[in-house]
Amino acid sequence: MLKPNMYYGNLKESYLFYHIAQKTKAYLQEHPDAHLYRMGIGDVSLPLCDAVVKALHEAVDDQADAARFHGYMPECGAPFLREAIAEYYGKHGVSVTADEVFVSSGASDELGDLLDLFDRGSDALVIEPAYPAYVDANVMAGRNIVHLASSKENGFLPLPDENTKADIIYLCSPNNPTGAVFSREQLAQWVRFANENGAVILFDAAYEAFIEDETLPHSIFEIEGAKTCAIEICSLSKTAGFTGTRLGYTVIPKTLCRNGMNLNEMWVRNRTTKTNGVSYIIQKGGAAVFTDEGQRQIHDNIQIYKNNARILMEALDSIGIWYCGGKNAPYIWMKCPDNMGSWEFFDWILNEIQVVGTPGEGFGACGEGYFRFSTFGSPEDTKEAARRLVALLSKEKPISE
Structure with a gap:
C-alpha cells in the first residue's frame, strides 16, 4: 500500500x-x-502599469503570428528577462550575471521549491513572527525547524549569537509581517555567521522596492561575503502589481557551494527537470518592468x-x-x-x-x-x-x- x-x-x-x-x-x-x-x-489594488500592459498586448500579438510565435520557454528564464534583471542589479551596484538569475512564477513557489537543494536533515531557522509558508514548507519536508524569537526590544530584527544553530536561514527584509528592515551591519553579522557555519541564507527581498532610506540594503548581495552563503528570492507581485499575473526571480551565485556541490548548477538541473518555464507573455510583461519607463x-x-x-x-x-x-x-x-x-x-x-x-x-x-x-x-x-x-x-x- x-x-x-x-x-x-x-x-x-x-x-x-x-x-x-x-x-x-x-x-x-x-x-x-x-x-x-x-x-x-x-494584495495590491492598483492595476498593472501602462508599460507592462503594452508589453503584454504585444506578446499576445506575437503568439498570433507564426513568425513571432513562442512555444516552450527556457526553463530557467528567457535570456531577455534574465539579462534585464542582471542589469537592474548592476544599476544598484550589485554585480550579477544573467546565468545567476532564475525566472519563476513567484516568490512563494521558489521559497518552497528551493528546499530541494538541501538534505532533509538540515535544520531551518525561522525568525518569528514569520510569513507562515516558511514554516509550513519545512514541516512538509520533515525538516527540524529552529524558531528564533524577535520582539519590540530588538526591533523585530534578532541577530545570531553563540547559541544559534542552523543550516538554512530565512531572512525577510523588509519583513513581512513586521515591516522591519535589516541594516548593512546587521546583515553582515548574519552573512558572517552563515559563512563560518556552512549555512545558507534564503533572503526574501520581495519588498525591496519599498525601501526609501538610502542607508538600508535592497539586496543581501550588497554585503561582502554574501555570494558564498546566500540565495535571494524576489517578486514582482508587490513591486509591479503582479499578484494576479505571477512572476518572480531568484539569484543563486555561481560561487555558492556546499560539500563540493555547486548550488547554481544544482538549481539549473532542478529547473530543467521539474519545470517547462514561465509563459512568454508574462516574461515579456516582466521585462517591461525593468525599462526606464x-x-x-x-x-x-x-x-x-x-x-x-x-x-x-x-x-x-x-x-x-x-x-x-x-x-x-x-x-x-x-x-x-x-x-x-x-x-x-x-x-x-x-x-x-x-x-x-x-x-x-x-x-x-x-x-x-x-x-x-x-x-x-x-x-x-x-x-x-x-x-x-x-x-x-x-x-x-x-x-x-
Whole structure:
C-alpha cells in the first residue's frame, strides 16, 4: 500500500486568513449594508502599469503570428528577462550575471521549491513572527525547524549569537509581517555567521522596492561575503502589481557551494527537470518592468501605497501607539492597546469601526499582542480607516456607516 507523506499530518491548521474571512463574512451577513475597510491581506489594488500592459498586448500579438510565435520557454528564464534583471542589479551596484538569475512564477513557489537543494536533515531557522509558508514548507519536508524569537526590544530584527544553530536561514527584509528592515551591519553579522557555519541564507527581498532610506540594503548581495552563503528570492507581485499575473526571480551565485556541490548548477538541473518555464507573455510583461519607463511607472504606484503608510503612521503617532514598519515597507506592525490580544483587537475594530487587519498571533507566538496593517488599499479607504482608528483609540465616538 502506498504511504503518503506523513509529515503533512504535522501541519497546523492554516486558519489565519480563513478565520479572518469567516469573521468578516459573518459580520457582513449581520450588517449587509456595511462597508469594510480592508487592510489585512497584502494584495495590491492598483492595476498593472501602462508599460507592462503594452508589453503584454504585444506578446499576445506575437503568439498570433507564426513568425513571432513562442512555444516552450527556457526553463530557467528567457535570456531577455534574465539579462534585464542582471542589469537592474548592476544599476544598484550589485554585480550579477544573467546565468545567476532564475525566472519563476513567484516568490512563494521558489521559497518552497528551493528546499530541494538541501538534505532533509538540515535544520531551518525561522525568525518569528514569520510569513507562515516558511514554516509550513519545512514541516512538509520533515525538516527540524529552529524558531528564533524577535520582539519590540530588538526591533523585530534578532541577530545570531553563540547559541544559534542552523543550516538554512530565512531572512525577510523588509519583513513581512513586521515591516522591519535589516541594516548593512546587521546583515553582515548574519552573512558572517552563515559563512563560518556552512549555512545558507534564503533572503526574501520581495519588498525591496519599498525601501526609501538610502542607508538600508535592497539586496543581501550588497554585503561582502554574501555570494558564498546566500540565495535571494524576489517578486514582482508587490513591486509591479503582479499578484494576479505571477512572476518572480531568484539569484543563486555561481560561487555558492556546499560539500563540493555547486548550488547554481544544482538549481539549473532542478529547473530543467521539474519545470517547462514561465509563459512568454508574462516574461515579456516582466521585462517591461525593468525599462526606464516601467521603473518610473511602478514607482509612481509604489508612492501611492507609501502615502497610505504615511497616513496610517501619522494616525498612530497622533495617539501614541507604538509600531514599526511603514516607512520602508508596505506593512505596519502595531502594538495592540491596553494589552489586548491580537484576535480581541481584530474583533473590536471590526465591530466598532469596520476596519479589517491581521492579528499578529497568526504569524507565530511572538506576534501575540500585535497587529498588522497592509497599505495596499485605496487612498480613500485608508484615510477613512485611519480617521476611524484615531477616533476609536482616542476614546472618541467614530462616525460609522
